Amino acid sequence: MSSPPMDKADVEHLSTTPPIREPGVVDVEYGWQGNNRLELLENGEAYFPRVFEAMRQATTEILLETFIVFEDKVGDELQEVLIAAAQRGVRITASLDGFGCGELSTGYLTALSEAGVRIQIFDPAPKHLGIRTNWFRRLHRKIVVVDGTIAFIGGINFSADHLADFGPEAKQDYSVEVQGPAVADIHHFALLQSGRPARAKYWWQRRTQRRSELAFTDHDGQVRLVYRDNGEHPTDIEEVYRQVLRSAQRRVVIANAYFFPGYRLLREIRNAARRGVDVRLILQGQPDMLAAKLAARMTYDYLLKSGVQIYEYCDRPLHGKVALVDEDWSTVGSSNLDPLSLSLNLEANVLIRDRAFNRDLFERLEDLSNNHCKVMSTEKSPRGRVWHMTVGFLVFHFLRHFPAWAGWLPAHKPRLKPFSHSAGSDTR
Template identity: 80%
Template structure:
């Protein structure tokens, strides 16, 4: 470790499957009823709820995040976690080596010196000024507090999720969950943090019984679904395929980085051909222009089938949410692109709840009607052989390139001590 880190302990997580108990890694979680799920839009709704819950933590805090910046949000998170650790709360903070690779040693040391257990997923030094750990990112955004309240979605701990950040402020969503489903999310977060996962601690058993009574009149069904590089590589994609095949009335998908494989595209098209009202909300003002260009390669295929495509033009769209009919929704970290569907570690929650579905639909409907541009059916150029040929080649290259690159040994995460770089964070902001 760097000498400036003092007692800082930062280790890499997500060990190879041979080094961990497969029974703990390859878990499939089921549906749990009687949950209360609250939709949180953007940092204005998300950060106050998370920080308030963290300030009330009594026993344990587990956090996974792709990005943590040293800005007003990241500094507040650090202060809240340091205070919790000083109260005797066991705090585990897991960061991604790419998204958090330029945190300063002083920032990390202030957490570790307070007793926060820090972990870094796939850290890698800069080579000739460039990062090499581009693939297999810890892309999840999960917070679990005392095993009884959880937050999950697409919002990182950075000020660019707040409206006052300016034109580049992100539009995004997360959820707060209370109820029996938190037990599974807590179990999952424990496993991913490298700690042994017990069924429940004594305070969880007591509070879970109390929670069951408190939410007995609420029928919220919640299930955790995740993507890893072991036995659950396609779980999130398979869920999308299943609900698209069963859709009867409406489908709304709001996704920042939309470049799915043919199976998902076919089911979206087929749903529209069956007469389902299918609406996609995609980036019109992207933080990465290639995301918009890649998505537009697919427009012609979808528009001809009757899919409505809306481009959100107010600011960068960062959401990863969807709803089907009147009772199914999902919120999480997974984009519908090659990185999320093929390489990243992701986590979504599936929600069966009419009230939640109605609220999410109302917000997305307002977004699409008031702040989006509708793509006309003849938007995409067509008919020229060279366009079709180049489009086919680019589509399949972009679709498979991350997986090919992920085979390289440099991108295989390993468990080893990590020395953080001393470079000061630049002004650029990672988009995912």
């Protein structure tokens, strides 16, 4: 029988432990790296076997960042694999979000810690009246790096609801396996979250780096890591989306679980469709949170009237965060296109220039939209009387700005803190 979730005393101990560092404040950008081998992993059936096998083969190091670990068959296997690796001398750091992993029992974490796994909890907080209050500024990244030679990045958490046998609520999602020079950047980024120093780039170097996003080449296997933090890179992922939308010539496909971007990104999507680009959005039709569907539908009229095609995926909850532009640009990662991901959460995506990968992703999304979605039209788009439009306008702006307002609360200052299995020691 598993131990109960961390109680107030556990969290108070974590909260009073000296912080390792405040994550998301290191000013470093990563450039394009060529000659990488890439594999798209769809859902837990493809992702978990590859990740666990890589961990079982690890000889020196495992770095893991994730939003959610549940104590189910996937979480239990993760625990087993990490403990076995630690016992054979592999250095392991697991960075877990305090909200997404808030239900993990002290026993689960203690077993890992006692085996030698270094556990870091991002922004742990006790429940108040049985309710978790640390909703905002989440560590939402999903990254695994093994031995500095193989990396996984995407939207899949370590939970059984990413497997089809979970039932109707099983999530549809994606990750990518990377091998090659780009792994060094992903590895470096993961190490930074533990406090490794890095030289900052000057403003003109950052501008040159962003401009290079539009400099498409004929070389496949290129990968670039981009991330969003609450320091020097608060808009990097959103800026990449806007840049490639402006450069799109033939097609754009965006599959995103929580779609509620701001006006600038919506405008670039609309403008691409207006100039004749085939623009398709695959959004939630069977959401795990009803508010996500309602928020997304507020944008439908604006986009449909400009020629954007909108598909709602109805088989099960869509959890993916992927996109492609033309025949050689793709992105896979953890960032939704909503206020939380674009304004508050710590996120990471990889940008990919590879025709074979782009084609694979396009074929899978094409199958999704053609065979598992309903097509939205202006007739199906929610509209109505003036008061409906007025309420929609007010709700739109409230939802857009509420996360930022909540983030201003003085009591909320996220930290990455070590978990220790005894009051007199920590895992640093």
